[in-house]
Amino acid sequence: MKITLNRVNENFHFELKNDRGHIVNVDARPDFGGNDMGPSPMELVLMGVAGCSGIDMISILKKQRQEIASFKAEVEGERVQVGEAKPFKDIYVVFYLEGNIKGDKAAKAAQLSFEKYCSVSKTLEPTATIHYKVVLNGLELAKI
Missing domain, CATH: 3.30.300.20 (K homology (KH) domain)
Structure with missing residues (x-):
């Protein structure tokens, strides 16, 4: 099992992808400096x-x-x-x-x-x- 992470913006928005190509976006809440573009x-x-x-x-x-x-x-x-x-x-x-x-x-x-x-x-x-x-x-x- 392998996950790759790529940073999407200058804050904490990440795109994570598994080895089968499924993508999940992760971000922090605005009060933590994120843009709320995905779950934490x-x-x-x-x-x-x-x-x-x-x-x-x-x-x-x-x-x-x-x-x-x-x-x-x-x-x-x-x-x-x-x-x-x-x-x-x-x-x-x-x-x-x-x-x-x-x-x-x-x-x-x-x-x-x-x-x-x-x-x-x-x-x-x-x-x-x-x-x-x-x-x-x-x-x-x-x-x-």
């Missing part, structure tokens, strides 16, 4: 958590022949000052699923993602606690 690197980390766990959950539920009509997630991160850095301390994930899905299977899929499969979450595990809950067809099922 820390926002990309949260996007990585959402995408990784989303792939896991959908894969698990499809293998169990669950019918997913809608799948959404919201991820929020709380950061803490550690020297000059501000790493994530707590990350909160809420999954919203709709469809003909058994509640125990949806809850187990989330548990398996965070405890076993999601490489992004596992990478963050030494420094951040990930909390999650599953809302299926409007009802909260699991909360960790």
Whole structure:
């Protein structure tokens, strides 16, 4: 896996490209001297958590022949000052699923993602606690 970064402007706008040619723009907020031309690197980390766990959950539920009509997630991160850095301390994930899905299977899929499969979450595990809950067809099922 390889990523290349190219500076786009005189501030902090970067274009990142993976070895398959997919491009993501990254920038800093204006209050940090950026132009807000893309998500910040820390926002990309949260996007990585959402995408990784989303792939896991959908894969698990499809293998169990669950019918997913809608799948959404919201991820929020709380950061803490550690020297000059501000790493994530707590990350909160809420999954919203709709469809003909058994509640125990949806809850187990989330548990398996965070405890076993999601490489992004596992990478963050030494420094951040990930909390999650599953809302299926409007009802909260699991909360960790």
